[in-house]
Amino acid sequence: MEMTAAFRHEPTRRIPKDPRWFEVAPALLWHRLRRSQLESKYAQEAAQVSASVKDLSTLSDPQLQALLDQSRQAAARRQIDTSRAILCNALAGLCEAATRQLGQTPYKVQIMAALAMLDGYVVQVAPGEGKTLTLGLAAVIRGWEPGPCHLITANEYLAARDAEFLQPLYAFCRLEAVALNAEMNPEEKRIAYTKPIVYATAKQVIADHLIDRVRFGGVVDRIQASLRTLRGEASVPLMQRGLQDVLVDEADQILIDEAITPMIISEPEPNPGLKDAVAKAHALVEQLETDRHYRLVPGQRDVIWREAGQEALARLAKQLPAMWRSRGRREDLFTQAVLARERFIQDHHYVVLEDEVVIVDEGTGRSMPGRTWSYGLHQAIEARAGVPLTDPSRTLARLSFQNFFKLYGRLAGASGTLQDIDHELFFNYRVHTLRIPPRVPSRRQIDPVQMFADRLTKRDAVVARIRQLHQQGRAVLIGTRNVADSEFLAEALTQQRLEFQLLNAKQPALEAEIVSAAGGSGKITVATNMAGRGTDIKLSPEAAEAGGLCVMMFEPHESIRVDWQLYGRTARQGQPGEVFRYASLEDELITRNLPRAIHWLARLKPQLMIRAAQQRAERRAFGLRKRINRATRESQERMTFTDHV
Missing domain, CATH: 3.40.50.300 (P-loop containing nucleotide triphosphate hydrolases)
Incomplete structure (x- = not known):
């Protein structure tokens, strides 16, 4: 996407401030009181859609496509959001198309979930109830509308699997869908993002968003693009075309469990002095004892140094490079060494593969190649694991998962496990949860x-x-x-x-x-x-x-x-x-x-x-997520040279 295409780039929203209690509690209470009413409403609409599907079974494929084309044109004019009849007719056509193209007829509970997601809810569906097809139905409607639709999955395998499975349905509805993968180069990604529906992991989409920001020199903005064009500046290639609609599979993992995970765009910055200091701190930390020299904060990755510990650090610092002997620097250095020894356990928080420390995501159990800890911690862990120390990185841009998803115009999703998180989801994203009853008793x-x-x-x-x-x-x-x-x-x-x-x-x-x-x-x-x-x-x-x-x-x-x-x-x-x-x-x-x-x-x-x-x-x-989010926003507001997200 060239600089001139930035004029068509979907505007980026500002990250909203945390709501106050009186903005959360009444809204949450009112929604909880209305849950049964909402479930009944969606059940009735799903029954109407299912009844309409029976009338479409006699249509030929060209006739069904012509009917879907009418729904597609209505969605392009954004009429589906304002007319329930148009939406239900569109879903009926999609259900019949799914039966013919995928061999799967959506169940009533899947139609209920799709309707709720199109209304902006995060829905809880029973395991095995077919989230893939349910999300696909909602994605078709969003894909027909102007602007991009991103469908976020837990990993690349699921993104590729789901996009491939639903490809016949998307093609029948005159849509293209693509799954991003780590092997794609920037040009391939740029082409992929032009498609109406893009399957990807959260870290892929956030990374590409940050790379576009780095290339553009800040948030992609139409006014800035106009000024640069008038000044005759060279065009800047951009991958994405904005953040409008997002459907999140496994919503609780991505929106809650990974909320404060920072996505950082960085480049290696050789620092032999840091490597030398980390290696020496690794050897010297064995002289320090828990409770005698320091105290570990329960449930947190923090160290509190006792008076005996301060005296020991002052003594041990004489063996460090000169720039690491001041009180603040030596505390930081030995804090990382202590955490590497006490808090980060091999084969629990990380594994060693081919002489390289690879972080393991405890929530998914998967390795995360390419991710590193910041502020010298990664090098301290490498020293602990006995592998060659890598160069630290210089941060070019960073954004947490939580703040990234707040930038989308419309957010919805699904998961099988939304227990006890309705308050946090509404607090952070202003979306409500809705439980869809199981199709068959468990x-x-x-x-x-x-x-x-x-x-x-x-x-x-x-x-x-x-x-x-x-x-x-x-x-x-x-x-x-x-x-x-x-x-x-x-x-x-x-x-x-x-x-x-x-x-x-x-x-x-x-x-x-x-x-x-x-x-x-x-x-x-x-x-x-x-x-x-x-x-x-x-x-x-x-x-x-x-x-x-x-x-x-x-x-x-x-x-x-x-x-x-x-x-x-x-x-x-x-x-x-x-x-x-x-x-x-x-x-x-x-x-x-x-x-x-x-x-x-x-x-x-x-x-x-x-x-x-x-x-x-x-x-x-x-x-912890609230404190980090608040601190991040306050830091950005203090730094007047930082763009608004």
């Missing part, structure tokens, strides 16, 4: 939590249950929080001579192969959260006959939504399934969020204590 059986004194005893109990289920011919999926736990469990299974498949961030290339076989009779699969969101495990007839997929939670997460993502792998679309839940007093959730004095109560009331710990962790996380 046959999922969730067993009570079993609490153990330590991890080793818990592992022995898990392995004993796995052996029992394996002998029954059940398919078993064991979910762990991190790579280290998956290998800890794999070691025990190997000792018991039980055959299994291991899926974690160290072998992402095997994901599709392992998942495709996980539903077989007697199959045992150990996986991190890579087998959570978006994973559809197909059961063999024998496994279904034996009782369906058994999901085993090796350790509860700090968010109950992540637990439910794991539970949602079983008992999909009315199939049978069972969930076994395990925990121990040594689990991170318990040790970080419950005082040791009440650990005995966790043995008596495990479910109650686990939920209390999760609620405390979720409140802390929400507070």
Whole structure:
């Protein structure tokens, strides 16, 4: 996109300030009171659409396309947003097109969800209810309208899979859709962004947005483009054509869990002095002791230095390069060294692949190549891991996921797990949640939590249950929080001579192969959260006959939504399934969020204590997201030379 095309670039919104309590509480209360009424309304409209679909079955393909063309023209004139009849007629045509082109007739609950998303809601749909097609129906309507529509997925695999699956429907509706991938060059991305519907991950779209800002010299603005054109300045190639509509799959992960994740556009900046200082701090930090020299802040990545620690730092700083000997610099340097030792654990927060530290996203269990920690922390972790130190980076532009999604004109989405986040979603994005009832009653059986004194005893109990289920011919999926736990469990299974498949961030290339076989009779699969969101495990007839997929939670997460993502792998679309839940007093959730004095109560009331710990962790996380967002905005407002986003 050349500079002159910036005149057609969708205007970028300002990031709104945080609302005050009296702007949130009444609106949220009013919506909660109206939920049943809204569900009834969408159910009635979905029934009308389904009835209309029957009348379209006799039309030929050209006749159906002609009908859809009328809806497309109405959408281009933005009449669909103002006429419910036009919208319902359009959805009826899309349902019939989906039946013919995809072999899938949208269920009533899928139509309800599509209608709600087109009205700006984030909807909760039961696992296995067909979010892919539901989002596709909404994407067609938005794709017909002027301006770009971005459909955000949890990872590149899902983006490519969903775009490919829906391609026949999009083509029949005279639309083009494309999935971005990391191998695309800027010109290929520019062409992709000209399509009406673009599938991508959040980090891809945010990165491209920031790159356009860097190239343009700030927010892409029509007035600035006009002035530069009048001055005869050279054109600037831009990839995107603005931020108008976004549909977010797995909305809770992207809009909440990754909200404060910063996307940073940077370039390497050689700094041999920093590398030398980090290496020396790594060797010297072994002389410092927890509680004696410093205190770790519970639940945070921060260090408070005691008086003895200050004296030790002053002594150790004599061995550092001269520029790192001042109090502020040496504290920063040793703080990173302490965090690398105490808080960032190999095979939990990161893995080492080919002599390189690769960050692991705990929420998804996936490795994130190319991402680095800032302010020398990445180099401190590299020193701890014993790999070559990389050059630090110079930041060119940065933007958090949360603030990026506030820039879209219209935001909606879907997820299977929106429990307890309606307040935060409205606080940050001014959108409400709406639960869509399941199509068929769930046959999922969730067993009570079993609490153990330590991890080793818990592992022995898990392995004993796995052996029992394996002998029954059940398919078993064991979910762990991190790579280290998956290998800890794999070691025990190997000792018991039980055959299994291991899926974690160290072998992402095997994901599709392992998942495709996980539903077989007697199959045992150990996986991190890579087998959570978006994973559809197909059961063999024998496994279904034996009782369906058994999901085993090796350790509860700090968010109950992540637990439910794991539970949602079983008992999909009315199939049978069972969930076994395990925990121990040594689990991170318990040790970080419950005082040791009440650990005995966790043995008596495990479910109650686990939920209390999760609620405390979720409140802390929400507070952290609010503080970081507020600090970011205040910093931008103070820096008068910074553009408005």
